[in-house]
Amino acid sequence: MNEEQNIERQSKGASIEVLTAELSEAINDAEWKYAEMERAYDSLYCQWPGQTTDARKHKTALGYDPFPWEGASDTRVRTVDEVVNEQMMMMCASFRRSRISAVGIESTDLGWGQKVTTILKWMLWSRMRQVIHRETELAARWRQHYGCSIMSIMWDQELRLSDLPLTLADLAELMAAGRPLNPESATLLLTQIRQEIHDPAHEEAVIALLRQLGELVTVQRARRMLSELRESETTTVPMPEIFGGTPRWTALLPFVDVFFPCNTDDIQRARWIMHRELLTESELRNRIKTAGYDEEWVDEVIEHRGSMLVGGRWRWIASERSRSLHGFLLEEKNMIEIFHCYHRVTDENNLVDVWCEVFHPSVKDSVGKKMRMPYDHGLYPYVAHVREHASRSILESRGIAEIADPWQRDIKRQRDARIDKSDIATVPPVIVPPGRGPRDLSFGPGAQWPGRRNESFTWMQPPPFDGTSIEVERSTERSVDRYFGIMSDHNSQQRTQLFSQHCVDGWLIEMQMACVQSLQLMQQFVPEDVIVRVAGSAAQPFRISRKEIQGQFDLMIEFDARDLNAEALKEKLELLNTFVLPNDRMGAIDMNKFVTRMFQSIDPWLADESMSDPETATKREVDEELNAWALMVAGHEPALPDSRGAMNYNLRLQTLQGVIAKNPEVQEMLRSRPLLLEMVGRRMKAFQFQLQQRENAQIGRTGVAAALPNAGGVQ
Numbered sequence: 001m002n003e004e005q006n007i008e009r010q011s012k013g014a015s016i017e018v019l020t021a022e023l024s025e026a027i028n029d030a031e032w033k034y035a036e037m038e039r040a041y042d043s044l045y046c047q048w049p050g051q052t053t054d055a056r057k058h059k060t061a062l063g064y065d066p067f068p069w070e071g072a073s074d075t076r077v078r079t080v081d082e083v084v085n086e087q088m089m090m091m092c093a094s095f096r097r098s099r100i101s102a103v104g105i106e107s108t109d110l111g112w113g114q115k116v117t118t119i120l121k122w123m124l125w126s127r128m129r130q131v132i133h134r135e136t137e138l139a140a141r142w143r144q145h146y147g148c149s150i151m152s153i154m155w156d157q158e159l160r161l162s163d164l165p166l167t168l169a170d171l172a173e174l175m176a177a178g179r180p181l182n183p184e185s186a187t188l189l190l191t192q193i194r195q196e197i198h199d200p201a202h203e204e205a206v207i208a209l210l211r212q213l214g215e216l217v218t219v220q221r222a223r224r225m226l227s228e229l230r231e232s233e234t235t236t237v238p239m240p241e242i243f244g245g246t247p248r249w250t251a252l253l254p255f256v257d258v259f260f261p262c263n264t265d266d267i268q269r270a271r272w273i274m275h276r277e278l279l280t281e282s283e284l285r286n287r288i289k290t291a292g293y294d295e296e297w298v299d300e301v302i303e304h305r306g307s308m309l310v311g312g313r314w315r316w317i318a319s320e321r322s323r324s325l326h327g328f329l330l331e332e333k334n335m336i337e338i339f340h341c342y343h344r345v346t347d348e349n350n351l352v353d354v355w356c357e358v359f360h361p362s363v364k365d366s367v368g369k370k371m372r373m374p375y376d377h378g379l380y381p382y383v384a385h386v387r388e389h390a391s392r393s394i395l396e397s398r399g400i401a402e403i404a405d406p407w408q409r410d411i412k413r414q415r416d417a418r419i420d421k422s423d424i425a426t427v428p429p430v431i432v433p434p435g436r437g438p439r440d441l442s443f444g445p446g447a448q449w450p451g452r453r454n455e456s457f458t459w460m461q462p463p464p465f466d467g468t469s470i471e472v473e474r475s476t477e478r479s480v481d482r483y484f485g486i487m488s489d490h491n492s493q494q495r496t497q498l499f500s501q502h503c504v505d506g507w508l509i510e511m512q513m514a515c516v517q518s519l520q521l522m523q524q525f526v527p528e529d530v531i532v533r534v535a536g537s538a539a540q541p542f543r544i545s546r547k548e549i550q551g552q553f554d555l556m557i558e559f560d561a562r563d564l565n566a567e568a569l570k571e572k573l574e575l576l577n578t579f580v581l582p583n584d585r586m587g588a589i590d591m592n593k594f595v596t597r598m599f600q601s602i603d604p605w606l607a608d609e610s611m612s613d614p615e616t617a618t619k620r621e622v623d624e625e626l627n628a629w630a631l632m633v634a635g636h637e638p639a640l641p642d643s644r645g646a647m648n649y650n651l652r653l654q655t656l657q658g659v660i661a662k663n664p665e666v667q668e669m670l671r672s673r674p675l676l677l678e679m680v681g682r683r684m685k686a687f688q689f690q691l692q693q694r695e696n697a698q699i700g701r702t703g704v705a706a707a708l709p710n711a712g713g714v715q
Helices: 016-031 033-046 079-096 107-127 129-146 168-176 183-198 202-211 217-234 281-290 296-302 315-323 402-426 468-484 493-525 528-535 566-583 591-602 604-610 614-633 649-659 663-672 674-703
Strands: 098-104 146-167 234-252 272-279 335-344 354-361 369-372 384-387 429-431 447-448 555-558
Touching: 016 033, 016 272, 016 566, 033 079, 033 129, 033 402, 033 591, 079 129, 098 107, 098 447, 107 234, 107 384, 107 493, 129 234, 129 384, 129 493, 146 168, 146 202, 146 429, 168 183, 168 202, 183 202, 183 217, 183 281, 217 234, 281 296, 281 335, 281 369, 281 555, 296 335, 315 354, 335 528, 354 493, 354 555, 384 493, 447 591, 528 604, 566 663, 614 649, 614 674, 649 663, 649 674
Parallel strands: 429 447
Antiparallel strands: 098 555, 146 234, 146 384, 272 335, 335 354, 354 369
16 A cells, blocks of 8 residues: 555545545445344344235235235234343433542642542533434444444534624724724714714715624625615624534444444544535535535535435435334435545654544545544544453444344244134134135145045144143243342342443443543633623633643543342442441441432432532521521520421531520520520420430440540531
């Protein structure tokens, strides 16, 4: 291979011939994968030739006489679909219920990490919630079904047209060209403009001035603006406005939406990655403004509308990507296929860089855009989801359909046999006397067969039923459940948890990579004022340098698969409260963190809304007790504390005692107001009672009271 054909040596971007050759070679090398994916598609959706809507075999659909008879059972068994759906739902639920936290690499980042976590959660579960719900489900489903999937993480923004108001005063500022004007000069200039817009001799000059307001102001639009200024001295200016500004997650199917060398084992180490997009003409033209696409290239590409290098090449691709509600394929003749190629480049100094090129295979002499990697994190904007690691290659990961399809076919055979046997038992063949039956014999329910001479009409005796078919099906289902760790009577709870946790751990590691890239994109693009509105002001900026983006935070995503099982979660919490907490003799457990994690296990969303940090919780307790004191001073008795409330009784008692001890005027007030003194005394006794109850519980565990008040952490 010479330098001109080596995609890694094209320091200024590869030629279209090189890019197309690499893509075509990868597609040809992946023919075995396409065959497997087509079989997996048929297995998941239970498709085969000759199917009919009544789930029966008919000669008109098959083209030949069906076996064992016309109208025999042709049932659809959804074993593969059931396993894929169960694991997909478990994976998506684990991500939604997981604990996400940003951990600073340096000690100075530790406090800032909590606010970064807040910002990331706001983006994921508020701004991106709908997209994440859809794309994570697709990525998880394809990962389990076909064996692998890819998630792209891009920065999404769209250019929309908005009309900005324009007055004569605004035109005066434009004519002043930034020079400061005193009130007298501003009035004179405004009078001059008012005269010029009504003077036909100055019409062309005013139109030229209006066209300077933006490239979207055409001559026709400028004339309409001038007319509006003459009538009302106000008009509007069309201006492009960036809309959106969020990370965009998109689930991609390997070798349908995204392509890479077939021997790739780590998506970040791939020589190149090509991302296929199908766009409408308006979407592609919008990229001229939002993404900087070459306008002449866009015009030329639009002429190749409907020309597909990939679409329609394999039957199942068209079905997977373009299926309508009624099963008909939607036409792609109005869509435009383009490719984004990210590839590594080694220059003459052996330094590695990443280039991005947007191209169309049919346009050989130009590209839509050529640039270095636009994202400061320096990574390919893709994350690979791989179901198993039986080998290093991403494509060699087997999907559930490839493994479970033979079992699904075995179950189908047994069910078809039982349905056919039931049909024969319900309407057995009829034995008729010779000469009175049909000449063309066919076997099946209700068919007629000749009997012996002098024999009357009678039913043929159907074969006896036995449990062999049911036992074979149960044995097959047992094999499926055991292999995939499905929650059933065939697996113990411990075995199911082991399989579930292994699946969840691998999935969350992959989702962690997607969240890290999303956070890094936010640090590069989200304006600082947006961050202040979400997380408040901070001592350090959120938008930081390229070097800091690449190594400021580690992101942790944690989830225990047992939390999806209410009984297992209850058992875990009971074990913690029964064996762990009573044996914490050194006070090693941080109760605030312990209670927070238990709450998150039960209901993560309610925990996020209800739980507060210790500093905020302490301030709230003090403020509430001061409010209670104010109510008592005003003559209203607040509700007394009881064991059902979540209170820091010791802190509240100390707060109330401090109000009295530090202020002589308060002490005088209590002496002069007996009712107030009684309310305060009762409230203090209520706090002391609750503290005594906790101490009694401690004595019940230890057998003896502490020597010092409040010893052992009793509050």
